[in-house]
Amino acid sequence: MSVPMEYYLILSAFMFIVGVAGVLTRRNAIVVFMSVELMLNSANLSLITFSSFMGNPVGQLFVFFVMTVAAAEAAVGLAIIIALFRNKLTLNIDEINILKW
Amino acid sequence: MIDLMYLTVILPLAGFIINGAFGSKINKVERNGIPYFGEKIIGIFGSGVIGLSFLITVFAFFETLSLPVENRQTIINLFTWMKVSSLDVGFAYQVDQLSLVMALVVTGVGFIIHVYSIGYMHGDKSFWRFFAYMNLFIFAMMNLILADNFVLLFLGWEGVGLCSYLLIGFWYDRKFEKGTTSDAAKKAFIVNRIGDFGFLLGMFLIYLTFNSLNFNEVFTKAAAFSIPKGTFAFIAIFLFIGATGKSAQIPLFVWLPDAMAGPTPVSALIHAATMVTAGVYMVARCSIIFASAPAILTVVAVIGTLTALFAATIGIVQNDIKKVLAYSTISQLGYMFLAMGVGAFSAGIFHVMTHAFFKALLFLGAGSVIHAMHEEQDIQHYGGLKKHMPKTAITFLIAALAISGIPPLSGFFSKDEILWYSFANGGFLFWLIGALTALITAFYMFRLYFLTFEGKERFGHDKHPHESPSVITIPLIILGILSVIGGFIGIPEIFSGEHGNLFHNWLFPIFKDAERKMIIFGFHTHFEEMLLMTLSVAGATASIFFARYVYLKKLTIATDAVKRFKSFYNILWNKYFIDEIYDSTIVNPIVKTSDSFLWRIADNKIIDGLVNGVASLVGSVSGVIRKMQTGITQFYAIVMMLGIAAALFWIILSL
Numbered sequence: 001m002s003v004p005m006e007y008y009l010i011l012s013a014f015m016f017i018v019g020v021a022g023v024l025t026r027r028n029a030i031v032v033f034m035s036v037e038l039m040l041n042s043a044n045l046s047l048i049t050f051s052s053f054m055g056n057p058v059g060q061l062f063v064f065f066v067m068t069v070a071a072a073e074a075a076v077g078l079a080i081i082i083a084l085f086r087n088k089l090t091l092n093i094d095e096i097n098i099l100k101w
Numbered sequence: 102m103i104d105l106m107y108l109t110v111i112l113p114l115a116g117f118i119i120n121g122a123f124g125s126k127i128n129k130v131e132r133n134g135i136p137y138f139g140e141k142i143i144g145i146f147g148s149g150v151i152g153l154s155f156l157i158t159v160f161a162f163f164e165t166l167s168l169p170v171e172n173r174q175t176i177i178n179l180f181t182w183m184k185v186s187s188l189d190v191g192f193a194y195q196v197d198q199l200s201l202v203m204a205l206v207v208t209g210v211g212f213i214i215h216v217y218s219i220g221y222m223h224g225d226k227s228f229w230r231f232f233a234y235m236n237l238f239i240f241a242m243m244n245l246i247l248a249d250n251f252v253l254l255f256l257g258w259e260g261v262g263l264c265s266y267l268l269i270g271f272w273y274d275r276k277f278e279k280g281t282t283s284d285a286a287k288k289a290f291i292v293n294r295i296g297d298f299g300f301l302l303g304m305f306l307i308y309l310t311f312n313s314l315n316f317n318e319v320f321t322k323a324a325a326f327s328i329p330k331g332t333f334a335f336i337a338i339f340l341f342i343g344a345t346g347k348s349a350q351i352p353l354f355v356w357l358p359d360a361m362a363g364p365t366p367v368s369a370l371i372h373a374a375t376m377v378t379a380g381v382y383m384v385a386r387c388s389i390i391f392a393s394a395p396a397i398l399t400v401v402a403v404i405g406t407l408t409a410l411f412a413a414t415i416g417i418v419q420n421d422i423k424k425v426l427a428y429s430t431i432s433q434l435g436y437m438f439l440a441m442g443v444g445a446f447s448a449g450i451f452h453v454m455t456h457a458f459f460k461a462l463l464f465l466g467a468g469s470v471i472h473a474m475h476e477e478q479d480i481q482h483y484g485g486l487k488k489h490m491p492k493t494a495i496t497f498l499i500a501a502l503a504i505s506g507i508p509p510l511s512g513f514f515s516k517d518e519i520l521w522y523s524f525a526n527g528g529f530l531f532w533l534i535g536a537l538t539a540l541i542t543a544f545y546m547f548r549l550y551f552l553t554f555e556g557k558e559r560f561g562h563d564k565h566p567h568e569s570p571s572v573i574t575i576p577l578i579i580l581g582i583l584s585v586i587g588g589f590i591g592i593p594e595i596f597s598g599e600h601g602n603l604f605h606n607w608l609f610p611i612f613k614d615a616e617r618k619m620i621i622f623g624f625h626t627h628f629e630e631m632l633l634m635t636l637s638v639a640g641a642t643a644s645i646f647f648a649r650y651v652y653l654k655k656l657t658i659a660t661d662a663v664k665r666f667k668s669f670y671n672i673l674w675n676k677y678f679i680d681e682i683y684d685s686t687i688v689n690p691i692v693k694t695s696d697s698f699l700w701r702i703a704d705n706k707i708i709d710g711l712v713n714g715v716a717s718l719v720g721s722v723s724g725v726i727r728k729m730q731t732g733i734t735q736f737y738a739i740v741m742m743l744g745i746a747a748a749l750f751w752i753i754l755s756l
Binding site: 096 | 742
């Protein structure tokens with residue numbers, strides 16, 4: 001017997017909420033960054049679920065795109081974090097607040 | 102050669118472009134042994150283009166003369182300038198009897214004055230700029246004359262106004278009367294603008310009425326009596342307002358005396374011989390429109406007569422040699438408008454031509470004197486110059502005799518023709534004022550002559566007057582010859598018999614429609630003509646001898662007269678206080694309202710207030726709103742999240 005579609009979707013939603021909560025509450029930039037990745041992957045999970053249950057390969061194709069972009073984004077994001085750390089010697093994003101009035 | 106007439110416009114333009122763009126470089130060119138080598142190149146080139154234009158015009162004239170009368174109009178269409186629905190304005194030149202006469206005068210006298218300027222402007226730091234402007238002026242003037250539509254005429258009309266402005270203010274760093282020459286230039290330009298506005302209105306009305314701005318179309322339609330008289334009257338009065346500005350008639354004449362701030366060749370070319378006659382030319386060109394509005398034609402005659410008398414009386418008391426000539430020019434222009442007003446169009450154009458000769462000569466002579474006297478212009482400090490500069494004196498005398506109307510000089514024929522027509526077509530009063538003005542003219546011209554060239558020397562020993570170089574005296578002599586013989590092409594019928602008046606016959610095709618529309622007053626005999634002629638010549642001669650008696654023998658008469666008629670003399674000396682009246686009624690109120698209301702309130706408070714108000718409003722609002730930019734990344738993330746949630750919520754609800 002197969003696992004029903006709802007389970008996958010509930011898992012995906014749960015992962016997304018965890019990601020959102022992480023982005024909004026954590027102070028460490030790297031954790032925030034990881035939470036963003038979590039959100040992306042939850043979206044990937046939804047895409048694959050729909051793709052496999054509906055017999056349409058487009059969703060899986062799309063996931064590859066998302067993963068490619070996520071890889072690139074990870075590289076850029078980590079580079080920014082390293083640069084930030086070299087300047088401020090901290091990764092607490094509450095202290096990185098120079099872009100304000 | 103007629104087809105090449107467009108070159109008479111292109112050549113001066115080329116002169117302007119080359120002299121204007123490269124003049125300052127050419128001016129510095131030097132060659133061993135030849136002083137002022139660069140200046141000579143510019144002078145010869147600048148005059149050369151005008152000389153070439155003159156040659157082309159002469160050939161075109163003789164070619165036109167050989168054509169049968171009905172084929173004497175040639176249209177040279179260069180290109181379409183603007184075409185919008187029914188409005189079709191071409192860059193087209195119309196070569197006909199009238200434009201040829203004007204073109205001959207402009208290029209001919211213009212060439213002579215250009216040559217003269219080589220001598221007169223010698224050593225000036227902006228020598229090249231002078232020739233560039235002069236060439237530009239000839240370009241604009243030729244456009245004005247040769248135009249075959251009102252728009253092109255207006256282009257020339259504005260162009261000559263611009264050149265007039267540039268050349269009056271040529272010595273922009275010099276003092277002139279109460280201000281600088283730039284003030285005089287601005288005055289000329291602004292007063293001309295008032296007239297130009299009238300001209301523009303006239304042009305709009307012409308387009309509205311005739312649905313065309315082309316001369317031939319407009320005049321053909323105007324000649325066919327289908328347009329109401331009132332429309333003609335409005336067109337004519339607007340065009341005439343334009344003419345009063347350009348040709349310095351009451352009430353817009355005030356700029357011309359101030360225009361004397363420019364170099365003397367400019368006064369001769371622009372403010373005596375050519376530009377100021379543009380108004381006369383325009384009225385003559387539109388003769389059919391004016392003839393269709395007899396009431397306005399009377400206005401033209403009255404304004405002309407009054408201007409002639411008015412300016413002549415001021416001329417009696419002025420002491421600045423160029424000022425006297427300026428008022429004399431205004432007065433002579435008044436004569437031309439008198440001629441137009443009484444329907445003697447060809448007589449008016451004839452006077453334009455002869456006046457160009459002798460008035461240019463008078464100005465150039467005055468320039469020669471001013472040069473010799475080191476920029477002194479007050480005739481009270483002249484005297485006895487004849488033995489120092491005989492050529493200038495003799496040519497000046499010829500011109501003075503010509504303007505006084507002494508036979509057989511050119512001025513006699515043209516002035517007498519005007520006086521005769523003003524008697525025959527206008528009425529006794531016009532003749533009387535005209536003849537009176539002629540007497541006054543003879544008087545003040547010879548006052549000028551005697552005070553300048555005869556009698557005791559009244560200048561200091563620091564001045565050593567000497568005859569000008571031949572580059573100056575030869576133009577004087579040529580113009581002197583023209584002033585003597587120029588009138589012979591317009592000998593009236595009573596002297597020439599069956600040939601009639603050659604000049605009149607030549608221009609007849611241009612004016613025949615207008616003359617047919619005019620109402621001719623009664624019939625006059627040759628005896629009357631002869632009588633009036635004798636009267637005016639005798640009067641002029643008497644007035645010359647009177648001037649001689651007063652200013653050579655008994656100067657006390659003049660000083661006594663000044664004492665006895667102190668108040669009248671004051672009025673004349675102050676030019677009837679016209680400038681002061683204009684200042685207090687028009688200029689000062691405008692300046693005051695501009696200063697106290699338009700500037701301090703309308704501009705500073707209202708307009709600036711609006712602009713600054715918007716800026717400070719934006720500033721204070723954003724002062725509050727910018728607090729939202731906390732710089733905390735997670736705050737932005739929450740806002741974004743809430744926004745997305747709200748949007749999703751709204752989408753789901755609306756499904």
